[in-house]
Amino acid sequence: MYKVPREQFERQAEFESGYEVTGATSIAKEIQDECEDDDRVLYPVHIESDAYHEVGPDTLLSWFREFVEDYLEVSFGTCTLYFSGRRSIHVHVPRFVSGEGDRERLKELAESFCEEAGADLDLGLYSRKRLFRLPGVEHAKTGIPKVEIEPTWDRTRIFREANGATPSTPATYADVLWSVFGQERLTVGTSGPDVDTSQSLFQVIDPEKTLLEFTRDEPASEIETPLIEQVAYPDDPADVPEWSMYNTQEFSPYAHASGNPRSVAALRVKGGAFAREGKRGGATMVPAYFYGAVGCNGEFTKHDVHAPLQLSKKDYRKWDYTPGEKVVIIGGKSGSSRILSVSSWEATVVGHALRSDKARRDTALNYLSEQGYDVGASGSTASGSKETTASRAATPDDEPRTIWSARKNPKSKAEALQLKAEQDGIGTLSHNERIRVACRHLRYGWQPTWEWFKEQYGSTFKPEVTWQFLKGIVEEPDFTKYNDVDVPPKPT
Incomplete structure (x- = not known):
């Protein structure tokens, strides 16, 4: 606009x-150029991904939901979804960004999200004068129109609706904006067009409810070099640990990352951030004790030692850990790591796994995942460790197995949803949210997942409906990690 x-x-x-x-x-x-130069543009917020056929609709929707709710802080339920007619899902978010600065910031947020979540969003969407197809318009290569869809539809339902649709095409994009923004709670005065749709929408839109405003992160302040760096190697062995965490070879989560898996490090924070003059270009360091660490190339390791942890600018901006806290950092080429706050026992277990001779990163990441932590979209470099497979095999699905209740301080979004269901009732979760909780439980097999849902629904539990629901998840082609979960016969 x-x-x-x-x-x-x-x-x-x-x-x-x-x-x-x-x-x-x-x-x-x-005229457009003049408006852009003077920051007199409102950009509707759209999200798109062309990875539909590679990852499937469920993965796309999980990306969209996480980006919209966690990064844009908008309820995903207010968005309008469309199938493009070929290989994309489009999301129309009922929000604008104003001006070129916030348009660029929106692009930066999308880039950060893709790095953090391993997602594949179309970042070119956030450029000037970007064309975006109207609903109802047929795709040039398939002849299938862009049609509105529901988040609960599977691949079959989406294609059936798209191929059988004869949708009307809006005369202008202003009509599309009315369908997205023309809600009473997003407008003031009237909630529908009067004479000229574009002008009336602009007049009644409520900027306090529809405008996304971003505050840029201030660059990391320059950190004064600690005096300890100027001290020679201590004579007293008791002083060596403190000297080491400021002066020995630092651990970098980002080094040798090209073409290699991610790094993993479990550590205890020992002090505040510092910099070393002439070292790594003055990069930020944190004094730490390493339970264990493996670099991206698998060769550089640290075990049971004091040493500095190097932080990228991206990671330093979100670093909020004080001495004594236990942290696992999962890094890589992007310079934007997953940083998890863990217990002493969990840090010890991860450190021990990272010291093993085989599959050390896989073992560590699988353990964290089993504890409910979100280790990233790519997870470990294997679909499951031998330990995980063995533990499942040791508990047949015809034998009950305990699924612990969600912790009061959830370590992942799925666990937070589980906690919400256990406290407020499973009816407070949407269909997609119930899928996320089911996926968390299915790592332990069919029976414990079944028992959890049975307990939550109580007297309203419907065995046939739950069986069909869980069967759909286990047999979804994109969820290959559940190949070892056996689906029992349908209950009668």
């Missing part, structure tokens, strides 16, 4: 179509 001054509006109105070319550009583009 361009905030066009009256004189420019009248200037364009003098031309027959408003798109006539004068010189090298059209009148419309000249």
Whole structure:
């Protein structure tokens, strides 16, 4: 939406179509450029991914939901979803960003999310004058129209609805914006168009409810080099640990990352951040005790030693850990790591796993995942460790196995949803949220998952419905990690 001054509006109105070319550009583009230069543009927030056929709709929707709710802080339930007609799902978010600075910030947020979550969003969407297809318009290569879909639809339902649809095409994009923003709670005055849809929408839109505003992270302040760095190697062995955590070879979660798996380190924070003059370009360091650490290339390790932890600018901006806290950091090429606050026992177990000779990173990541931590979209480098497979085999699905209740301080979104269901009732979860909780439990097999849902539903539990629900998850082609979960016969 361009905030066009009256004189420019009248200037364009003098031309027959408003798109006539004068010189090298059209009148419309000249006016657009002026509005962009003066930050007189409202950009509707869209999300798109072309990875539909690679990862499936469930994964796409989990990406979209996490980005919308955790990064944009907007309820995903207010968004409108469309199937593009070929290989994309489009999300229309009922929010604008204003001006070029926040448009760029939106792009940076999407980039950060993709790095953190291993997601594949179309980042080119957040450029100037980006074209975005109207609902109802057929895809040029498939002939299938862009149609509205529901988050609960599976792949089959989406294609069935798209192939059988004869949707009407909005006359202008202003009509599309009305369908997204024209809600009473997002507007003031009237909730529908009067005469001119574009002008009336602009007049009644409520900026306090629909405008996303971002505050840029301030660059990390320069850190004074601690005096201890200037001290020679101590004579007293008792002073060596403190000296080591400031002066020995640092552990970098990002080194040798190209083409290699992620690094994993379990550590105890020993002090505040510092920098070493002339070392790593003044990169931020944190004094630490390492229970265990394995670099990206699998060769550089630290075990039971005091040493500095190197932090990238991205990681330092989100570093909020004090001396004594136990942390696991999972790093890589992006420089934006997953940083988990763990218990002393969990840090010890991870450290021990990282010291083993085989599958040390896989073992550590699988253990963290089993404890309920979100270790990232890519998880470990294998679909499951031998230990995980063995533990499942040792507990046949016809024997009950305890699934512990969610902790009061959940370590992942799935565990937080489980806690919500246990406290407020499973009816407070959406269909997709119940899927996330089911996926968390299915790592332990069919029976404990079944028992948890049976307990939550109580007298309203429907065996046939729950069986079909869990069977759909286990047999979903994109969920290969449940290949070792046997589906029992349908209850009668």
